[in-house]
Amino acid sequence: MDQIVLEDVSFGYTGEPVLTDVNLRIGEREIVVIVGPNGSGKTTLLKLMLGLLKPGSGTVQVLGQPPERARAAIGYVPQQTRHDPQFPVGVMDVVLMGRLGAAGARGWYSAADRAAAEAALADVDLAGAGARPFAALSGGQRQRVLIARALVSAPRLLLLDEPTSSVDQSTVQRLYRVLKALSERMTVVFVSHDVGVVSSMVTSVVCVNRTVTLHPTSALTGQTLAALYGGDMTLVRHDHRCAEAGHDHA
């Protein structure tokens, strides 16, 4: 079954169209990267999948349901730049936040919640880091803590917004290894600027620029993405079956 289905979706902020005529299907245990220039609608696309934004027209279905009803099964990793660096909180406290709601109406965390949080930290190579202050971690470590927070509710689908922004290159490789390993267990969709590096590890590339084009990596044989970015981008190539309006590579 397709885990994420967008049909004829359009979205705009106060009249200004951001995305038009988006059709997209993402299957089980795929690992998919969403790429596109700044302001192209990558984060908007992710927020539509989360149900944080409602499409102006068209339908979004996640795990066969409207996204806001599928949330318990979605793990979400927001851009870490949104967090207050002075916030007094420990790593374990942050990871446990992922157990809210999904773990029921209880206000307090149980031993099972803590065990799940330890396991999620181990999944991102941060076993035993629970007692450290969140603010004292490096950017890459913080990013992995946020991934652990998303994993702790045992999601079937993991959505990440720019997980590699503001982390250094060696850390990026490590993050990708973590995501690749996770894709054995769940569908992984992430937004990235970093088109070149990711093409080897993902099953599909979703190009966003006002509209959306899905490229299975097996079909990435011809054209470059250079035009999409207007830069020197030669690593990811595809056969250019995507010359619809809004995805002009010329």
Added chain:
Amino acid sequence: MREFMSDLARYEFLQLALLTGVLVSVACGIVGAYVTIRRIVGVAGAIAHCTLGGMGAALYLQREAGWSFVTPLHGAVFAALLAAILIALLTTYGGQREDTVLGAIWAVGMAIGVLFLSRTRGYTQDLMSYLFGNILMVRREDVWLIAGLDAVVVAVSLGFFNRLQAVSFDEEFARLRGVRVGVYTTLLLCLTALTVVLLAQIVGIVMVIALLSLPAAIAARFTWRLAHMMVLATAVSMVCTVGGLAASYRPNLPAGATIILLAGMLYLLSLGAGSLRRRGRPSPGAGE
């Protein structure tokens, strides 16, 4: 100081003042920590000033309309909760600019208070104690209400600790986990409102925000977990209220202002101590 101790054993008004200071410090430390991390000191300031409207109206009803069962403290509680709910409705749900709403609540509340007080006999002395506090005027029957409100604030803010922490840290994520963010935001504003009323009994409505923010800010220099910050802020708040009361007693200084100055001095000291402590520690981000 010796005179303060001997009079403390003798006079009930001093015992009530001290008891109020210690009780209110608990709510102050816990809610002050939330207010500081959510950066809503300005909201607390607006609610504090707005309570003058409630107190003025209550005093008018009590003295001029013969409603002897109404006290200014009742009026303050009513006005503070009304202000908190209005702010939540207009900003969180209504999408209005927050600083516009706060400015309106702040000034309109005070205007209502000033109008009612001007129609009430002997108002000038009351006005001064509302604005700048008079902990030595706390009455026995007020202490019961203060203790009750204090217990409610502490119980609710600790009972919903995990949700309030999650909403404060990352609202969007909390919403995605099924936490009703609007409800908890409103709840936090109501807790802030009640704490503001309690603290205003000690230092008055003008200086409330210093007691709400400085002990928590001092605590934040030395801890990195919210729960620890609350405990430490409570202790600092007790030091400020008890120490300020004791220090002001013999020279007959206004207790509220003395408490605030003590808190301000401790904050300055903590800035120095905190930066000394941080020196020699590896910088954040080292190790990967």
